[in-house]
Amino acid sequence: MRFAVLCCLGLLSNFTVCAQETWRGLVVESENRCSPYDKSSQYPYPQSVEDRVVAAMGGKVYGPYTGRYFDSDTQTDIEHIVAASEGHDSGLCAASAQTKQQFATDLLNLTLAAPEINRCGTQGKCGLDAHEWLPPKNQCWFANRVVQVKTKYKLSVDAAEARVLETVLANCDSTELVYYTRGNSQESAISEPILITALDKYDDNRNGRISCAEARAHGIAPVRREHAAYDFMRDGNNDGVVCE
Template identity: 30%
Template structure:
């Protein structure tokens, strides 16, 4: 095993990389990542990345429920939470390919868990020790680094990297590895030699795979649903999982969103190109379906043929 570089423990605020357009080839972005050995796990605690599932974007909804609201379909919400606390729904699990029915409760919530695509302890050992505490908190709650997945698969993965764990669903491996690359690029992390080799083996099967677009935080009260259906039904319910933070609404207002990028029309007369989902929505074309002008895989996070839902 390669020896890790010495680290003096000094935290720095390092600029977060811009990957909003999501059309950079994953293999090319991988080549920009430093290759080093893992740093020691000494000093790692979950609290180094802030309180679990904090409402860091001040949209009135904790991060766990934000992700459930994005990734589940046919959702029902707890009444009085402004469509925040998800009580039930259906997950098309990317890691196993299974359809999972989620019901919030002490004995059922764990069937669907929220995975850090780049595990926090892995991040700690591959550069996160060197970034600021605020950036670590951002990473732990960043929708770009989070997926609702099968609980058993999440437990099997633990803190593994691509060299030690890949999704059982082989058709999702290119998307999974490209997202890990995007996260590591965004937060100035490195890869180990074995990890890079594993990523390259996956990407050789999909040479045009791009890193996913980074659509940024959720709007207030979890109103956007980037993975599943945005429609939901309010229901009464009081069950609670030990993994969940507070799910109620907040009076905090989100920061103003940046102006959406305009669609780009190629000069050669080709189809319309949308830089990201903000541009699709600004053009009044959301959701955008496979086969329509401007649709591309990077806009379709759950690979169901419907982008920017």
């Protein structure tokens, strides 16, 4: 098992073939959209699930990613720790409608986040995986939850994501959720949550845009609206898909 983990994470430079491409029991393979994705119809959840998240946190309206407390859950978004698009591309694309809905409403995979942390266009998480985004706080809890969710739903993990998760988890004394002190002046700070942006990953000529040639070279075409690269591309007919 130790060999398989090191091999899949690219840490055994003298070996080019892995006997078993797994990491912490998860299959290591590239993301694959085996069927069309539509979050609203395939991964629906009622707004009332937010109350269940708050109850699970002892009644606290709390954003673990930044250690921030809120006066009301009207100030927060429902946040999927493993994003629906990430789950879809990691195996749920072939799952039943019932399994997809279970994933969308599973408290194991739900937390709260401020809109600027959760949404696209604000350097938020926006469907990114752990290779592309980590929270500034509660990284050990977050990484462990990603593994738990992917294990429960038999989802895959790509090699880059596995490397980041392993780096985080290898340095954790605990994976319990940390509640930072209320009123701490640091609690609402957003300190570089993006490790690797879409431009870092896909803008090869560093011109501030991502072309279809670059998208195809990185194997992400066609690029849909929910993908992190989409905001840096031109969608001429505004249909939510580029490089078809």
